[in-house]
Amino acid sequence: xxxxxxxxxxxxxxxxxxxxxxxxxxxxxxxxxxxxxxxxxxxxxxxxxxxxxxxxxxxxxxxxxxxxxxxxxxxxxxxxxxxxxxxxxxxxxxxxxxxxxxxxxxxxxxxxxxxxxxxxxxxxxxxxxxxxxxxxxxxxxxxxxxxxxxxxxxxxxxxxxxxxxxxxxxxxxxxxxxxxxxxxxxxxxxxxxxxxxxxxxxxxxxxxxxxxxxxxxxxxxxxxxxxxxxxxxxxxxxxxxxxxxxxxxxxxxxxxxxxxxxxxxxxxxxxxxxxxxxxxxxxxxxxxxxxxxxxxxxxxxxxxxxxxxxxxxxxxxxxxxxxxxxxxxxxxxxxxxxx
Numbered sequence: 359x360x361x362x363x364x365x366x367x368x369x370x371x372x373x374x375x376x377x378x379x380x381x382x383x384x385x386x387x388x389x390x391x392x393x394x395x396x397x398x399x400x401x402x403x404x405x406x407x408x409x410x411x412x413x414x415x416x417x418x419x420x421x422x423x424x425x426x427x428x429x430x431x432x433x434x435x436x437x438x439x440x441x442x443x444x445x446x447x448x449x450x451x452x453x454x455x456x457x458x459x460x461x462x463x464x465x466x467x468x469x470x471x472x473x474x475x476x477x478x479x480x481x482x483x484x485x486x487x488x489x490x491x492x493x494x495x496x497x498x499x500x501x502x503x504x505x506x507x508x509x510x511x512x513x514x515x516x517x518x519x520x521x522x523x524x525x526x527x528x529x530x531x532x533x534x535x536x537x538x539x540x541x542x543x544x545x546x547x548x549x550x551x552x553x554x555x556x557x558x559x560x561x562x563x564x565x566x567x568x569x570x571x572x573x574x575x576x577x578x579x580x581x582x583x584x585x586x587x588x589x590x591x592x593x594x595x596x597x598x599x600x601x602x603x604x605x606x607x608x609x610x611x612x613x614x615x616x617x618x619x620x621x622x623x624x625x626x627x628x629x630x631x632x633x634x635x636x637x638x639x640x641x642x643x644x645x646x647x648x649x650x651x652x653x654x655x656x657x658x659x660x661x662x663x664x665x666x667x668x669x670x671x672x673x674x675x676x677x678x679x680x681x682x683x684x685x686x687x688x689x690x691x692x693x694x695x696x697x
Contacts, residue, residue: 361458363416364482366422367407370677370684371687373419373621381452381454381462383431388438390445393458394481395673396422396691399608402680404449418685419676421447423456424471424480425696427540434465443468444480446646450635456481457676459695469646472654478668479618482522482660483649488634490526490607493583493605494534497629500581500603501534504648509536513575515597516540518585519551519559522646522690523607525666526658527583529650533657539574541567541593547688554665568596588613595621596675665691 359380364372383389401419404410423445427438448463449455470481494514495501501508509531510650516527519540532555539558540551548559562569571579571593578599584590584606594604595618604627609615622629634642637656652658660666667689671679678692 359459360673361418362673363418363614364405365416367405369406370402370680372405373555373677373680375496375676376439378458380460383429383462385432386434386465387431387462388427388468389429389435389460389462390443390461390468391428392423392425392445392461392695393477394424394458395420395695396481397679397683397691397693398422398454398485399683401449401455402684405680414452416453417449418454418458418461419449420455420457420693421449422481422484423448423461423695424477425461425585427468428460430465438465442471442473442477442480442549444471444483445469446484447634455538456695457552457673457693459673466643469650475653475657478692479653479658479660481692482651482666482668483658486522486690487526487530487649488642489523489607489632489657490530490583490646491648492634492637492641493527493607493633494531494581495525495644495681496628496632497581497603498601498628503644504530504534505651506533507535512536512580513578515558515571515579515582515594516551517583517590517594518542518610519554519556520547520688521585522650524551524583524585525554528556528665530652531651532557533655537575539571539579540592544613550665550667550688552665553663562590562593568593568630572599574575581605584609586613588615591615591617595625597622597625598625600628601626601628603630605630605632607632620621660690662689666693
């Protein structure tokens, strides 16, 4: 089979397009013929060695993807062969991800993909959708599971709504009944956040964004899903209600976080850091179940018209796909594996 691998960490140039033997699924595993592989920031960070210890001599990158199960291992229901699936965390703790024609993954990391959902949708789920679910279910006064009506009456602020996680936050929060505000850096990203389903969009680079958000939510925002904590914390605290939650999944820009302890004490702020690798199996299983329900309801479409532009590369240009993500490509970067 054709695959992309790297042996040494470094820039995109360490990625090699190679031929490898067809892998066989072991007990509790399935083999997926990959149609589309999704690229996340954590994929290039692992490849570069940034914050990720390299565990294997050779690695096929990418956590997420979508395709069709073509073989199952011992202990897996044989009827799953031929099932369309979306794959998440394929390369987490394992040497082989979805940047290959076939990927072997634990059976519970290959989730049924509804017939009405294309492989592009499936490949765009994974890390972004599960991260968004986690961000939306950590509030002290909020739900631990998402379903229609679970966030009725809540106001959610999706920072960076034009990004892949921000896009999923908007879609899942709206599906669950929240009023959704998104902050963006300009008109084009405002258009994308609106297309994703945000009820209100605020340009944080113009005017008085805190006053604009407070005009929409006079009692304050219940939950902030934050992508750039260092840059945005002052704005978040200016609009957060008492006992509100800031769920942060990234610190884009790398600005140091300066914490006013007294101010947060007075607000009873909940500051929740999150990453999927250590979220725990029960949290992940719940997120997969809820995201699957939203997917079945048609709540998670992708593409320019739905607020998540798709940038595509063939498998032999995976290095260029990584360069695009590193450069901050808006939307979702996908690698096409099979027609």
